[in-house]
Amino acid sequence: MKDLFNRFDGLNILIIGDVMMDSYLWGSVERISPEAPVPVISVKKKENRLGGAANVALNVQSLGATPLICSVIGTDSEGDSFLQLMEAQGLSSEGLIRLDSRPTTVKTRVIGHNQQMLRIDAETDDALMVPETQTLLSKVLEIMNKQKIDAIIFEDYDKGAITEELISSVVSEAKRRNIITVVDPKKRNFLSYKGVTLFKPNLKELREGLKVDVNTAKAGDLEKAAVNLREQLNSRMIMVTLSELGVFIMSENGQRIIPAHIRKIADVSGAGDTVIATASLCLAAGLDEFKTAAIANLAGGLVCEHVGVVSISKERLLKELDKAF
Incomplete structure (x- = not known):
């Protein structure tokens, strides 16, 4: 497994999708409000983290x-804060476009x-207009032309950054360059990802996307x-990720369900981001689908042991894999 992880170090992964800021208010509850039957949180700590497609990037980086x-x-100002978080994490912001026409997505969790x-979600989910999509596509192609890309992840949260036009153009270009494409879908574009390498819905998304x-x-x-x-x-x-049942994988080589590892689950937020990031790197490094x-599956379970959205620890994952395999 160590050889596999060493191969990760030379990979460049392009992540296209909806970024957001995860904001946290941490505190304690001692009483019920006299104004309404709701708990009163006494805030002890405030924290902002990179979320959505940016959390996938953090997992890839980890x-x-x-x-x-x-x-x-x-x-x-939330966009300013987002860029500061990117810089602090050592992530490139060259692929980000700033628009006056839409707010930066912020999800505030009260814990x-x-x-x-x-x-509390502050956002818009309107799809990008055609000129905005073209601007984003130009940025994608610019990055693909500047450096070697080993895999492309579509991280779709239905917030509007990904459109049908963007999908078809990028997948077509990826095929031309022999780059694998991996998708973490949502409902709006579910059946628009024609010809991708790996499509990874969860069970709820599978039901909603196929209407079955x-x-x-x-x-x-x-x-x-x-x-x-x-x-x-x-x-x-x-x-297909199946929560406590594990994951289901199907290809031309067969199919199987891989059971979940028993864990003390604290929070499932961000687990899908970890799964898609890990799967993309494994495929880009030449590993088979099973x-x-x-x-x-193992990586996604590990991050569920933490409260809030966190990225996977490479060392912890390697240790767990050595025990599991």
Whole structure:
């Protein structure tokens, strides 16, 4: 496994999608408000972290590869704070476009006694206009022309940065250059990712995207849905994350369910980001889809042991893999 992780170090991963800032208010609850039947949080700490596609970038970085983000943020103060977080983390902001027409997405989580009590989203989910999409596409192509790209991740949160036009143009260019494409989808563009290498919905997204009721307890239900999806997208691999059941992986080489490892779950926020980042690096490093799914499954479980969105620890993952394999 150490050889595999060493191969991560030379990889460049292009991440296209919705970036956001995760803001946290940490505190304690001692009483109920006299104004309404709601708890009063006494705030002890405030914290901002990189979220969305930027958290995928942090996971890629934590595993030793170089992430390059292409996305849009606002010209607001939250956008300024986001760029400061990028700089502090040593991430390049050359692929970011600032727009007056939309705010920087901020998700504020209120956490009392290590439990999330409330989330406040400040955002727009309007799709980019055609000229804005063209500007973002130009930025993507500019980065692809400047340096070697080993994999492209579409990190779609349905906030509007990714459009059908952007998907088709980037996937077409990636195929021309023989670059693998990996997708973490949401509902809006679900069936627009034609011809990608790996498509990774969770179970809820699979049901919503195909408009079918997938019952994991019913024999053949999940497999039937995955075959349907793979045929519609013409993708090489389908990987469905199943929470406590693990992950399901299907390709031309077969299919299997890889069970989850038993853990003390504190927070599932950001687990999908870790799974997609880990899977992308494994595939880019030449690993087969089944080992890729097993390693990504393990990585996603590890970050669930922490409260809030955190990136994977390369050392911890390596230690766990040595025990598991």
